[in-house]
Amino acid sequence: MDLAIVGIAVLWTFLFGYIIIASIDFGAGFFSAYSEIANTKHILHHIIQRYLSPVWEVTNVFLVFFFVGIVGFFPSTAFYYGTVLLVPVSISIILLAIRGSYYAFQTYGAKDSKFYIFLYGLAGLLIPASLSIVLTISEGGFVEIVNGNPKLMYEELFFSPLTWSIVILSVVSVLYISATFLTAYADVAKDYDAKGVLRKYALAWSGPTILSAGLIIWQLRQHNAEHFQNIMDIWWMFGLSGVFFIITVVLLWIKKYYSLAFWSLIIQFALAFFGYGISHYPYLLYPHLTIYDGFTNDAMATALIIAFIAGFALLIPSLFLLARLFLFNKDYVRGEEKRRY
């Protein structure tokens, strides 16, 4: 198989991993802040803290992995995206910094500050919004080449309906993914009050998620006809994704099999995310950069893939251990663990 495809497939998979676990994290932060106003703090706070604290740093590394990897496999992305993304990504960095430091300062440090909790909850929604700009830009039409250097057209970007649909999708799907996961988590923890609240959130955000996804496809038809055509060619992936969406919602509705509901959500998003990725092929940035003209040399590509396999072999057991200790350990989830190792 062709090395460029292996490279982009690996990176896309890690990006998917980041999107799922970061969504859980961002949404949870938002619900936690919201619970301060809605007076449900006593119900939600405990469950959210227990899940989030041990894994936030790992979440961040998924993002780091993606952006380091893409410059490694496709050095030209540094030139195109690096130049145009200065402002949007700098804003994301600052938002990420607010959230990252929250954990440390709040969880281990000084007493609760309401202001910081709100900032933190809000940052969780603004980060996906600001990062999703990258996807919008990749659709083309927002970058012009001036004297050989790419330039971002801020005004077109700001007034494009596509930008805002993608922003909306990123925000609502964060809330939907997160609420569904936390419902299942609360169910395992036998925290029925929290489960009740979270299940309502999950149902409430399911509709907006599917609507905004549909809206984007509809808008691509005008914005990038080539991409739209590619999507139509693999329409079955998106159709199947819709089926899994319905399964999740039904399970949540009938209050059964919450874990299954969450896995079905993962499949739904995976199908849509990979469908989007495949239909984007071969472009990294319409119409300037494809994965082939941006690809690194063969020696580096081979070295990176070998490094990836070796690193992955180390990573999988460690991630598994982490999940076993904190996610799937019923005693930990319920807060009943004892000394027993």
Add this chain to the structure above:
Amino acid sequence: MWEYDPVMFSRILTGLTLAFHIIYATIGVGVPLMIAIAQWIGIKKNDEHYILLARRWTRGFVITVAVGVVTGTAIGLQLSLLWPNFMELAGHVISLPLFLETFAFFFEAIFLGIYLYTWDRFENQKKHMLLLIPVAIGASFSAFFITMVNAFMNTPAGFDIVNGALVNVDPLAAMFNPATPTKVAHVLTTAYMTSAFILASIAAFQIFKGRDHIYHKKSLYLMMKVGLIFSIATVLVGDLSGKFLAEYQPEKLAAAEWHFETEEAASLLMFGYLDDEGDVQGAIEIPYMLSILAHGDPTSEVTGLNEYPEEEQPPLIVHYFFDLMVTIGMWLTFISAFYWLAVRRKWKVIKNKVFNFILVLSGPLAIMAIEMGWFFAEFGRQPWILRGVMKTPEGATSAAYVDTMLFLFVGLYLVLGTASVIVLTKMFKKNPVERELEDHAQERGEW
């Protein structure tokens, strides 16, 4: 008139982010090792003071890690945002260690999470301590890999340029370029040394304030000992770094030494200033020393700066960076050796307030040496971003608003820096050692 110059703002922003990240990164590399040492001694001697040391350091460490991670994420992205042309070229040759670094981050982050949340889940403390090993290894490896990238910028290797195109790329040769051995060794030893002195400073500060619990004394003595070992290692590796420079980057060494004419049996100049004629005034001169530093032979020849065209000479200010770093290195070696002797011989001076205050300064001095060392290494590479291949302005972004971003980040670092200091002090003030020791005794029913 204010003229927008993206190159200048990119340089300032990069330097600022790195100077800030390096403080937290150094702590991130060194402190896990110190925690492991304390916990190990605690288990071996069955002394709960050392266990408590490990616990309290860990709590503080979490705060510094968080700032390390956010600033690290910032610099990682900024490399592409501010230096897109450089990263496009360098990405073809040196992305392997950057990529490997992310696995080191994964490893460190995963086990740190587990370590932090399992203090009370293990019956057997030794098993818990084992979790620190991957944390320490992960942290040291991230320093290892990133330093390779920086070494590559100083002595690029592993590729050829034919008609403007990169060919014959060899990722391993690029990673193990001539600068790698000394640079990696120096960065690691200084990280361990600096972390030890920072922790020693904290203990010394408690003693200085009049606390005389044995806990603080144990901490101070242990960290001074570890600091001494690593500062000796630092001076030795620093000497090797000098020899590396003499062979591969002679212009950097010459600029650091204000050594203009090539000559034999060269002497080392400390401090001083340049007068209007460009002559060195008021410097301390140590005969033969530069030749020794450069080649290990007092009569050897050392290349002077005038051998290089003017536009390829590094800025002369690096002289002060270099001198400060070396002076601090010598001083810390001396003071930790002196303290160690004083404790063993039971000299009275260890009770002296002024002396304790001098010990308090070790940590801040070590951080300052780290900063000076990097400023020396980075300014000394100028005007090159990739020595001999690409000049700094050619690597920079052409984007607008770099200046605005600079102001934004200055604000961010101010907030993060102040907040981390406030949170750390609050955390330990709220929960003094004495009380924590009592609580532990109570828990075990010894009260």
